[in-house]
Amino acid sequence: MDGQRQEQPAPGADAAVPGTLWAQYCFDVQQAAEKALKALHIHRGIAFRRTHDIEELFLGVERSGVGIPPELRKAEQLSAYAVLTRYPGPEEDVDEARFRDALVQAEAVFAWVEGLVGAGA
Numbered sequence: 001m002d003g004q005r006q007e008q009p010a011p012g013a014d015a016a017v018p019g020t021l022w023a024q025y026c027f028d029v030q031q032a033a034e035k036a037l038k039a040l041h042i043h044r045g046i047a048f049r050r051t052h053d054i055e056e057l058f059l060g061v062e063r064s065g066v067g068i069p070p071e072l073r074k075a076e077q078l079s080a081y082a083v084l085t086r087y088p089g090p091e092e093d094v095d096e097a098r099f100r101d102a103l104v105q106a107e108a109v110f111a112w113v114e115g116l117v118g119a120g121a
Helices: 022-044 054-063 070-084 096-118
Strands: none
Touching: 022 054, 022 070, 022 096, 054 070, 070 096
16 A cells, blocks of 8 residues: 555445435434534533533534534534434434535534634634
């Protein structure tokens, strides 16, 4: 290997069953947004409780004096994916379109946090 990272297909990307793993992928992107926000809390010295709630994590950041861009508020919907695959209950129909939307939201949160941490905010 020449040090270049090789692209790997997402786990289960070749699954033949419609809808297979889309909910899991949504959970994964929710986790990315959640962990990014928790990293921002740690970076800024903001205490937070154990939670998967994106809205609650945004509130902690706001209380520290950092405004949340309005376009990021849609990412609060990601919180539902934290429990969808983790706890038993009625399954929601999660398809590729919902995953793609969740991915866009999580990427926006991650990029915003990365910008703040990189700027020393």
